Amino acid sequence: MADLTLYHASPSRSSIVRWMLEELGEPYDVHLLDLTKSEQSSPEYLAINPMGKVPALRHGDAIITEAAAICTYLADEFPQAKLNVPVGDPRxxxxxxxxxxxxxxxxxxxxxxxxxxxxxxxxxxxxxxxxxxxxxxxxxxxxxxxxxxxxxxxxxxxxxxxxxxxxxxxxxxxxxxxxxxxxxxxxxxxxxxxxxxxxxxxxxxxxx
Ligand SMILES: N[C@@H](CCC(=O)N[C@@H](CS)C(=O)NCC(=O)O)C(=O)O
Known part of the structure; x- marks a missing residue:
């Protein structure tokens, strides 16, 4: 089991995070949700993202939601991938x-x-x-x-x-x-x- 799990539906905005994960090159698992079956509204998933939306990302014990926040988080958490501009850099x-x-x-x-x-x-x-x-x-x-x-x-x-x-x-x-x-x-x-x-x-x- 990978340390990173993407809660994903395809096609959807969670494809943004899948791209980010592929850029990162870290192993990740995918937990698929079927939006047509309203799996995003199940009590189990609402405990992960109370908005009932994908994407969500689990990293160890941390849960992050909102595509832009997830990508910002991943870029900072895995700086070796050079996908962020670090604190202290004028850019x-x-x-x-x-x-x-x-x-x-x-x-x-x-x-x-x-x-x-x-x-x-x-x-x-x-x-x-x-x-x-x-x-x-x-x-x-x-x-x-x-x-x-x-x-x-x-x-x-x-x-x-x-x-x-x-x-x-x-x-x-x-x-x-x-x-x-x-x-x-x-x-x-x-x-x-x-x-x-x-x-x-x-x-x-x-x-x-
Ligand atoms: N602000 C959220 C938007 C996420 C979003 O709207 N996801 C849609 C799929 S593209 C969704 O989960 N829709 C299911 C629903 O609202 O029931 C983000 O950027 O991550």
């Missing part, structure tokens, strides 16, 4: 900003656009401001490349990259050249290719 603030920017700005901007509110809220009330500003700021950050932190690939790329990859795939995000080039670079990574292949295998097994 740490920017690195953390991107880890938070995706769940607190990109994702709500995208979901608000996909499921519009009846009444448009005031820009100042929205944590992300407005959709176009979020897109422009993100495009400017990924354009120089190859990664958000320049030559270093980090957990922030797993988080922002997963959002851009998924969002452009399902036409929830504009297919801007900056996004497509960045996603294309990420798709060259063997760890993402492994994670995608493992999830495709799971989907096939679940369908049969």
């Amino acid at each position: 740490r603030g920017s690195y953390l900003k991107w880890l938070f920017f995706s769940p607190s700005c990109i994702e709500p901007a995208v979901t608000d656009r996909a499921f519009p509110r009846k009444e448009a809220p005031r820009r100042g009330m929205l944590s992300y401001g407005d959709f176009d500003t979020v897109m422009n700021v993100t495009a400017k950050a990924v354009e120089p490349g190859p990664y958000l932190m320049g030559d270093q690939f980090t957990a922030a790329d797993v988080i922002v990259g997963s959002m851009l990859r998924w969002g452009t795939m399902f036409n929830l995000l504009p297919k801007r050249p900056e996004f497509m080039a960045y996603v294309g670079r990420l798709e060259q990574r063997p760890a993402l290719q492994r994670a995608t292949a493992l999830d495709a295998k799971l989907a096939t097994a679940q369908a049969s």
Whole structure:
């Protein structure tokens, strides 16, 4: 039994953490949940994540939930993988900003656009401001490349990259050249290719 267990459903946001685990190269177990059977709402799973959502990660006795928190945790916990920017490094603030920017700005901007509110809220009330500003700021950050932190690939790329990859795939995000080039670079990574292949295998097994 590995020290790390991913509570996973495929396809879902827990694929983000599977990619991160593949980048990390540490052994991990997968505990599969079938969302179509509401296994995420069972009392056993609610004891792990009271939100009734995947992903969750068990590391020894610790349970971590929220994809961005899990990736931040793993990058810091296994620094030898060089997927974090450590405390004391002047780039740490920017690195953390991107880890938070995706769940607190990109994702709500995208979901608000996909499921519009009846009444448009005031820009100042929205944590992300407005959709176009979020897109422009993100495009400017990924354009120089190859990664958000320049030559270093980090957990922030797993988080922002997963959002851009998924969002452009399902036409929830504009297919801007900056996004497509960045996603294309990420798709060259063997760890993402492994994670995608493992999830495709799971989907096939679940369908049969
Ligand atoms: N804020 C959470 C969102 C997780 C989430 O929404 N997971 C979905 C799958 S993509 C889920 O578990 N849905 C099942 C449900 O809500 O019943 C994160 O980033 O980890």
